[in-house]
Amino acid sequence: MTILVSERCHVIMNLFFGLTFILLNSAHCFYPKRLNISAATGDSDWSLAGATWYGSPTGYGSNGGACGYENAVAQAPFSSMVSAGGPSLYKSGKGCGACYQIKCTSKPACSTNPVTVVITDECKGCVTESVHFDLSGTAFGALASSGQDSQLRDVGVLQILYRKVECNYIGETVTFHVENGSNPYSFAALIEYEDGDGEIGLVELKQALDSDTWLPMSQSWGAVWKLDVTSPLRAPLSLRLTNLDSGETVVASDVIPAGWEPGEKYKSNVNFQV
Secondary structure, eight states: OHHHHHHHHHHHHHHHHHHHHHHHHHHHHTOGGGOOHHHHHSOTTOEEEEEEEESOTTSOSSSSGGGTOGGGGGSTTTTTOEEEEOHHHHGGGTTTTOEEEEEOOSSTTBOOOOEEEEEEEEOTTOOSSSSEEEEEHHHHHTTBOTTOHHHHHTSSSEEEEEEEEOBOOTTOOOEEEEOTTOBTTEEEEEEEOOOBTOOEEEEEEEOTTOSSOOEEOEEEETTEEEEEOSSOOOSSEEEEEEETTTOOEEEEEEEEOTTOOTTOEEEOOOEEEO
16 A cells, blocks of 8 residues: 555656646747847847057057047047057048947957947058957057956957947037148048047038038048138038938038138037938
8 A cells, every 4th residue: 555655646746747847848938039049149239350459558549540630539538449440440531430339258358348439540451350440559458357458468369349339429519620721722621529420421511601502522531521612712611411321411500610710620519411
């Protein structure tokens, strides 16, 4: 009798565990959409790139470089978090001002935390990888865990992840630095701190009292755009920027005042168009 009771208990326990197993697995089958592998990894919208660094380990790369930002790269809002870009990032100068998030996950010394950098220079020789960031010393060091940046600096080309993001220069508006040598017949301006895409595909100029005619400017070099005319320009001047990727248009009305001077910076609240 004792043996019979024991066998019955054994059968009941097996049935109990079997039923529990079925119920648990069935519960997973009812909600397949809750399992999002890309969300779990967090890297679905990131791509691979190579990264190196140049200049001082705590510096800003070079003094402005091929985009023309000069010593602004060391100051807020850039704050030395800048990078030279290989050809696919620099885009013959049209990539100047673009913002990217980058992060390092490939080495134990990596912090894995994303940081944001701005393209402010060109790395002509960075062609081994299809996408290459030649970072300022400060930006490269920000990829490492605290106190471990020296371990990353000796790697050579560091494998990183990157994604393009919108620029957000809090407290700044689009700034136009009128280039030295500009005059009423030849006007050139460096464009800084454009929110959104950051990359400029077209710049146009409109003179005072002319509500219809926008004159296309040519890219002189980097982030500098220029217009030569046969009659003196009539200020105030408005500038219209068209973003390279989205085609979104930004209008800075009357941003260059009458009596403008070469070497001066002029800021404007802008209007967005599509």
